[in-house]
Amino acid sequence: MIDLSSHDSASKNLRVREFYLGRQPLLDRNQALFGYELLFRNAPIGPANVTSDLGATASVIAHAAQLGMEKVIGDALGFVNVDADTIMSDIWGFLPKEKVILEITENMDATPEVLARMAELVEQGFRFALDDVTAETGQVQSLLPMIEYVKMNMRNADLPALMRMAPRFKQDGKKLVAEKVETRDEFKHCLDLGFDFFQGYYFAKPIIMSGKKLSPSQLALMELMTLVTSDADNVEIERAIKKDVSLALNLLRLVNTPAVGARQRIDSLSQAVTILGRRQLQRWLQIMLYAEPAKRGHSMTPLLMLATTRGRLLELLAHKLRPKHQHVSDIAFTVGIMSLMDTLFGLPMEEILTQIPVIDEVAEALMHRQGFFGELLQLAECLEQVEEMDHKIDPTLRDLEMSTDELVELEVAAFEWSDNVVRYAI
Structure with a gap:
């Protein structure tokens, strides 16, 4: 540091x-x-x-x-x-x-x-x-x-x-x-x-549009995420990915980014599913939801950057605060990246949570900024708007028993990781 x-x-x-x-x-x-x-x-x-x-x-x-x-x-x-x-x-x-x-x-x-x-x-x-x-x-x-x-x-x-x-x-x-x-x-x-x-x-900022429907690509990704988080076997997941050629290619490109940290090049979908595991696969599918509009010529890069930065910062914060609980870090990442899905989809967060099943702690964080994950999400949002919200940061850090230098170190790591991901994602 x-x-x-x-x-x-x-x-x-x-x-x-x-x-x-x-x-x-x-x-x-x-x-x-x-x-x-x-x-x-x-x-x-x-x-x-x-x-x-x-x-x-x-x-x-x-x-x-x-x-x-x-x-x-x-x-x-x-x-x-x-x-x-x-x-x-x-x-x-x-x-x-x-x-x-x-x-x-x-x-x-x-x-x-x-x-x-x-x-x-x-x-x-x-x-x-x-x-x-x-x-x-x-x-x-x-x-x-x-x-x-x-x-x-x-x-x-x-x-x-x-x-x-x-x-x-x-x-x-x-x-x-x-x-x-x-x-x-x-x-x-x-x-x-x-x-x-x-x-x-x-x-x-979300623009809520009544009657808004997800695009075919977004629907395919959502269905795949449901398979990944359920008890579907790897063959079924591979079959679902292969139905969408661009999805398969983009996933292979993403999982070979330095941010994944794989020790060998991943050349096939079966390798991707096996080597990454369900947790990592879910993460890259979430990222692809944000990257998909940019591939169609819509400038969603800033939203992708913000979502991946939030996800990574919350993951690092959770790991720092609860180092013995890997699942807590995974949940924190999901909270960070899902926190902008109402903007991404143009749908109320309540409606999104009916389509993407989440545990109560995640729903509380996303809907009300409450609980452990809600507190981490609020901290990330305060840092984004530090000019107006800096007075809220110190009390939160005291509650979390974290120092400012630890926070900045994690911020910089999140910035670097997000920048690396976005380069490959679009």
């Missing part, structure tokens, strides 16, 4: 482990994954913790080599918040400039020295985003020459100002990012205004 430097309680240096890490996706106009904003929030560690969130970011940047930036963002870009002090510091050797966008706010103290330093960093290949732009002030104008991305917050946006500014920034060659996009209607509105990228969890 991340190595701690010595800590002087009189100073404002953050103990690097004591932060929460949030990762919020940015999607492009086709709703494909483009990047992540990395959000670091200080864990409440008592009166000595007087460091700002931006100070936390600076400390994490300084240890980015140990944290493993590529594990956190995969092939995407990473947007990282920085302030004037960070810009003036000499920590830039730790950051892969081709992968990172430095994000500043419009009210940062843009002194001539800071502007000169930004120009120098741009010359070196770093790129900047200007966050929370609400007006075309003199400060904004002075920063614009160094800015590639302009971010505008939809939650507190003044619509007339937005409609006035967006075309001007586009005319200046800036890429527009809409933040806090929480509904599909907001996404469509921002699309009409010409925004290039969208940040928010609108893509994970």
Whole structure:
């Protein structure tokens, strides 16, 4: 894990482990994954913790080599918040400039020295985003020459100002990012205004459609999952898989991913069923439910990424907390990946649970966020929206008797695993 430097309680240096890490996706106009904003929030560690969130970011940047930036963002870009002090510091050797966008706010103290330093960093290949732009002030104008991305917050946006500014920034060659996009209607509105990228969890919100039916591929997967979880023999399962050629091919591709960890290449369905076992086979069928729409040209990659990350994080948390009970980890994975099936299918969770039989503990977690698995799911959801929900994380960690550094370590492992799976899944 991340190595701690010595800590002087009189100073404002953050103990690097004591932060929460949030990762919020940015999607492009086709709703494909483009990047992540990395959000670091200080864990409440008592009166000595007087460091700002931006100070936390600076400390994490300084240890980015140990944290493993590529594990956190995969092939995407990473947007990282920085302030004037960070810009003036000499920590830039730790950051892969081709992968990172430095994000500043419009009210940062843009002194001539800071502007000169930004120009120098741009010359070196770093790129900047200007966050929370609400007006075309003199400060904004002075920063614009160094800015590639302009971010505008939809939650507190003044619509007339937005409609006035967006075309001007586009005319200046800036890429527009809409933040806090929480509904599909907001996404469509921002699309009409010409925004290039969208940040928010609108893509994970279910749109319930009455009379919605599952696609033939989804039905085939659901029927297969029922066989796998029942007492059907392996021959019957193989026969069911072979009925759908694309399903068989996709399953073979998935089970040969590094994330499965098989010691030998799996070349046949009988091998897949035998080597993986029922538990692992069920897992990959669940993942394929999310991957299937992407194969038909629908941009469900962000939902697949979010579901696999949740599933893996819950599995790792459960294993950490109850290491002697493998079945608990398996159940936790199922809870995490099923938690977005109402969005995937456009059906109420109650209806989904009538089609996919689950034990009472799983139903309680999915329907009411209650019980052990419900608590783990709530923790994952709070991390996804760490800006608004960070106050709920520490009490949950105390209840679970888990430290912040253990949590971040598991988060990074879940990010890396999910990224690996998604590369092979679509």
